[in-house]
Amino acid sequence: MEIIKHIKSIRFSHAENGVAFYKDENGDSWYPQRDKLADDKPIIIVDMETNNIVSYWLGDPTRVGLPLPVPLNVVDVIQADEFPFSSVDEIYQDNYKFIDGQVVKTETSHEALVEQAEAERSLRLKVAGDAISPLQDAVDLDIATDIEIAMLNAWKKYRVLLNRVDTETAPDISWPNEPDKEEIVKIIEMKSK
Structure with missing residues (x-):
C-alpha cells in the first residue's frame, strides 16, 4: 500500500x-x-x-x-x-x-475474546429467562399445555447448557442451540399418536 x-x-x-x-x-x-x-x-x-x-x-x-x-x-x-x-x-x-x-x-486479546463470549452468554441467558418466565407461570398455575411443558423443559435445559459454556475457550465456543418450538410440537404430536 x-x-x-x-x-x-x-x-x-x-x-x-x-x-x-x-x-x-x-x-x-x-x-x-x-x-x-x-x-x-x-x-x-x-x-x-x-x-x-x-x-x-x-x-x-x-x-x-x-x-x-x-x-x-x-x-x-x-x-x-x-x-x-x-x-x-x-x-x-x-x-x-x-x-x-x-x-x-x-490480534484481539484473549481477555477481549473472553469478555465478548461472556457478554454473548449473558444475552442468551436473558433470552432464555424471558422465554422461561411465562411458561413457568403456566405450569405454576396448572394451566400449561403439553407443548408449554415441553418448551419449559427445553428452555431450562438450554439455560443449564449455557451456564456450562467455558468462556475461557473463546473464540472456539460451540454454543447450544435455542429450543425449536416446531421440532418440539412434532415430537409431542408423534407421542400422542
Missing part, C-alpha cells in the same frame, strides 16, 4: 446551524482538503489516540464521514493507492491499526 495523501490531526472545531466543522493540525478547514482527494482511491480514517482504523471510503470524497463531533477525537485521513484489506468487510471483522505508515492487522 502506498500513501498518496495524508491529512493529519483533523479534529472537531465547532458546529454552526447544525453543521459540524473540522480543522487539521494547522488550523485549516478539512473541507477544501477533502475536496482535493481523488474519487478513485481508497480513503482510510484513523483514530490517532489508538491508531485504530475506524472507517474507510471509496468514491466521492465529499461524502467521507468523520467521527461524531467529540472534541477529543482526532483522526488522520489517509488516501492510498489500494485497500490494504482483502475485502472491505474485513475491517469490521478484524482489528486494524495504522502504525509507521502501514496498515497492520492486530
